[in-house]
Amino acid sequence: MTGPAPHVLTEHDIYLFREGTHTGLHHKLGCHLEGDGSGGGHFAVWAPSAQSVSVVGDWNDWQPDATPMAPRWDGSGIWEVRDAAVARGEAYKFHIVAKDGSIHQKADPYAAFCERPPATASRAWTLEYHWSDAAWVADRAARNAPDAPMSIYEVHLGSWRREREGGLPGYHEIAEPLAKYCVGLGFTHVELMPVTEHPFYGSWGYQTTGYFAPTARYGTPQDLMHFVDVMHRHGLGVILDWVPSHFPTDAHGLARFDGTHLFEHEDPRQGFHPEWSSAIFNYGRHEVRAFLLSSAHAWLERYHLDGLRVDAVASMLYLDYARKSGEWIPNPHGGKENLEAITFLRMLNESVARDHRGTCVIAEESTAWPGVTRDGDTGGLGFAMKWNMGWMHDTLRFFGNDPVHRRFHHDALTFPLWYAFNERFVMPLSHDEVVHGKGSLITRMPGDKWQKLANLRLLLGWMWASPGKKLLFMGGEIGQEREWSHERELDWGLLQDPGHAGLSQWVADLNRLMREEPSLHARDFDPQGFAWIDCCDVENSIASMVRTAPDSKPVVVVCNFTPVVRHDYRIGVPLGGPWIERLNGDAGIYGGSDVGNLGRVEAAEEPRHGRSHSIALTLPPLAALFLTPA
Template sequence: MSASMPQTYPGDALLPGEDDVDALIRGEHADPFAILGPHADGEGAIVRVYLPHAVAVDLLDRAGGKLADMEPSRVPGLFVQRLERQQPYLLRIRWAEGEQVTEDPYSFGQLLGEMDLYLFAEGNHRNLGQVFGAQCLTMEGVAGVRFAVWAPNARRVSVVGPFNGWDGRRHPMRLRHPAGVWELFIPRLAPGEPYKYELLGQHGILPLKADPVALATEAPPNTASRVASPLAHDWQDDTWLQQRAARQGADAPLAIYELHVGSWRREGGEGGALLNWRQLAERLIPYVIETGFTHIELLPIMEHPFGGSWGYQPLSQFAPSARYGSREDFAAFVDACHQAGIGVILDWVPAHFPTDAHGLARFDGTALYEYAHPFEGLHQDWDTFIYNLGRTEVHGFMIASALHWLREFHVDGLRVDAVASMLYRDYSRNAGEWIPNRHGGRENLESIEFLRHLNDVVKTEAPGALVIAEESTAWPGVSKPVAEGGLGFDYKWNMGWMHDTLKYMGQDPIHRRHHHDLMTFGLIYAFSERFILPLSHDEVVHGKRSLIDKMPGDRWQKFANLRAYLSFMWTMPGKKLLFMGGEFGQWREWSHDHELDWYLLNYGDHQGLQRLVKDLNRLYRQEPALHVQDCVPAGFQWLVGDDRHNSVFAWLRWSPTGYPLMVVANFTPVVRHGYRIGVPSGGQWLEVLNSDAEFYAGSNVGNAGGVIADDLSSHGQPHTLTLNLPPLGVLILRPE
């Protein structure tokens, strides 16, 4: 053969046109199914496979019998063969390191149904976690994994992983017009396989991307998604689910223990390994039962690349973090909580996502999940991207994420993070750094519509589940039904109450008379929303000091102040939330890298504080007056709200039926002897809790367990109690 003559191969005659071949080799072909796989012609079917680095390929029938050797072509790795008729076949691929037998991914037809694509494009696909991403299923009798990913502006998308040497030429996907969704079925792929997507954008290859709808991931710092089999947990929580709506209603006791999974406890103590979900269940559930909380709330456990974000910068909105075990482990944890009578609430973040290259940022080379303009799409406070919830596909993606946790894992509620940042286009922005809405206003109309839709959908799709807003502004109707013009949340965190009362408690008692209104102002608006009173993780980090360390005075006074403050909180209208460590007086600020200082429970004052929280939770659950009318004005009545000179407050909590409770708080270290307060009924009033009791490490000033009312009117009431008020203490009394 002349040196000038190009070498020819037997398979060259069955190749498609030069442009198609060149595009395939360069990894730029937008429709690999037009070239690869079986294609009928007048003489049977032409089969083409592109397997770079393959030594040889045989065609077998489904029983394993040999049909033919595939012919090499002038393109290394591109093999062809004509079959006499269309028929199912297998590929026997010989690699340098061994032999592989598999079905041809390009022999399968379209995978996703038209309805799936229509609902996705419309923003109403409620089951993306069971359709998109990597789904283990059987196609035409063949077990494997179906991949589906939205990337409408990509020129080519491939699935890559160890199974193909991370080579984007091996498994390019089919584009489904006009939804912009790419799909591919890879036969014989098994659960546990790591994978990513390789995308060719308009300007070249992008960094490998994790799957936006991944059901499982590698453990950080690795960033690949993992194929996950369908959740196989055998749920045993029917009784809980049947009772859930009643347990979580506005008239039910809701005492939430907020915690960060990675730092509540560690294996072997300080510096030890993270607990997995099953270990956590063994240790946390008995503790929550012992301390009397009704619910736990977990800082975000959706997979996130940076542990220091505490989960608030998640990148896998459908995958529990691999730090703590598998999906099945997490399901078992939730199930165990339910069987123990404990509800599970997850923090969930639809406001923003991190800029990591393997994540959602410029996913297909364009601003797909985020707004394109930085005045809309970049969150300056957190250096994160803001979801473009006005885009129907993104809107639907986040609705599906919320439902995924509520339905797939039986979670009882979502606390929606950073709602204030979602409501306002000028949130934390200077003049000239934000883009008004279509009416010229500052409200983010797209996010408002999303939140309303979310709350309506949850009520329909996950009956009895809660959606709670972390919202710090005066936006009206956050917990008002959507049909009445509200946002539709079940509860709103009362951030104003938290800031005001913590500011008051931080004052030296001698100065508290000048800040008296901080403790009463919250009652002016206490029933404008359904509120949760939060003492959350945000209040014990970044130099704000722990709860016990915020309190003024010496060690004894710090503990007395905190006991009084928690007693005040537990007897005020509103549901309760306390971050871990606050229940026993953690001195250090919370650190996500360290477990709580459990050794402090060797000391009497820390034990006393924990005992008080247990008893407050017990009373809160047992006494209807403390929870049945938490969210309506009839449940609260001031008796003494203006005694700023003595820093004393007194109020009644009422239930629709039965007796009231009276609460008296003295926020000075001075014992008030003979303090007279009017009450609605005569006879004996029992002292059911005294935060200054010796049992709680207090000074034991009180009223010997009870007081008999005088027939003397006072404070608008027909009878009067004459009480000894303990220093920095709270009394709770009820008629016998």
């Protein structure tokens, strides 16, 4: 005997759907074609307050009475129909008549593929693909482990590089060049800004309408699968920006889906986001929670992604986020915490850890909410990692000062290290820091062109030296001078300039050293792996640290945040004997002035900074030195 078709809803499915714990609704709701996609298919949609629902599409001339749907007998609010005429690639929508008689033509919330914007219909599609990454998937738990090196290259696919004149690249064509580029620079992961379908290109994907569909701007779902497959073939993990915090109110989308506030809260104090003019999910509605859980699981399952970066978590956690007094509704205990969102986030992280071993879920959470990366059963939210927004803001603020004034702002540099182990942190220099009039990273650095490049090398050296995983937005590695725009590719011509080419080489060498030396990655989340040598040399604007890991060489890092060369600068070190200058940010190959220590120094039995030995260094201007014992 054969069982029901995979897309047929069972009583157990309905139970999990109503409970809000279903993580596989993408197998049940939406459009599921039979066979090779030419023999018709099954449609199912949740619209509990609709008066009637039908499927309209290319095959029935968009006639509302051609393919009427029937509500299920179980009161779940799900409507179903089988249509023998629909074929792969055809566009469709749900024609919904609300109880008040209003008509809503909606894209399928569970569609696997959509028309290319500005068109707004869903497409009937199949998702067959022959993967070649079984070895990668089997091994990725080690690559995403807390003690693994992680250096993430954040990418907006439409503006990294444009091979076609004036046109967007495709998932398929960009895969190989991007993979080779990232491997050449030593990155371990690629993070894609949202490629979930979105109507407004200028939202960069953060105003999502297709929670199960990759944007058709860059190709088909299979093209995205190929992209991920190629990344894995080159040894790169893929992380996707995912946005469960809000959604746009476009007429074809989720807002007022069946004529009622189905996915969003009805009260604008809960259901409307004042900063982004978008709708906020009702996390307390079980079916909505199951929708979002299924979206997360679908991306990990269908596209073999290695992780999700959850956008704007703070806006989910706080009921008063971006609101003034009287513009928000307290929780039942009178507090500002969104208890329903907390429940959802814990369920998300628990279910992903259970079903997708080796993947990671990363929070972009901009406040001091406690326990973001602590397990849910001990009171935390259960994320694998969290973006360290405090580090980013304080560090860029410090570097924005002219070096002559930096001694007055030394605490901005060192303060983030005092809480560096409160969470499992990713240190981000993301797209948000190079838009909306902020300029690029290099234009935020003080001084002339030489000093700007030196400061940027120093910023990245400080970042790679510090505990935490690394994330750099595209263009930062070449010293992109123009502020990032989604409408054009990066200014690759800058690499003809030795200073910009040297910066790129510096990033490659930082990544190489980080991967070679466990002390620079194995204890990123362990305070035992970090110690200051001297964080108090405020007058000279110098800071030094040592990174350690079991059975590994210690790595000493000294950073001079002024353009003044410091001679015979003595610091304590954990071992005697010779020390090798592994990296020098002022080396000529990076565009520096070649001030240094001729590659090595000898540790003297002269105590300093609480250590039995010390080394006397020549500190180059605006540069980081990385040293290890010979």
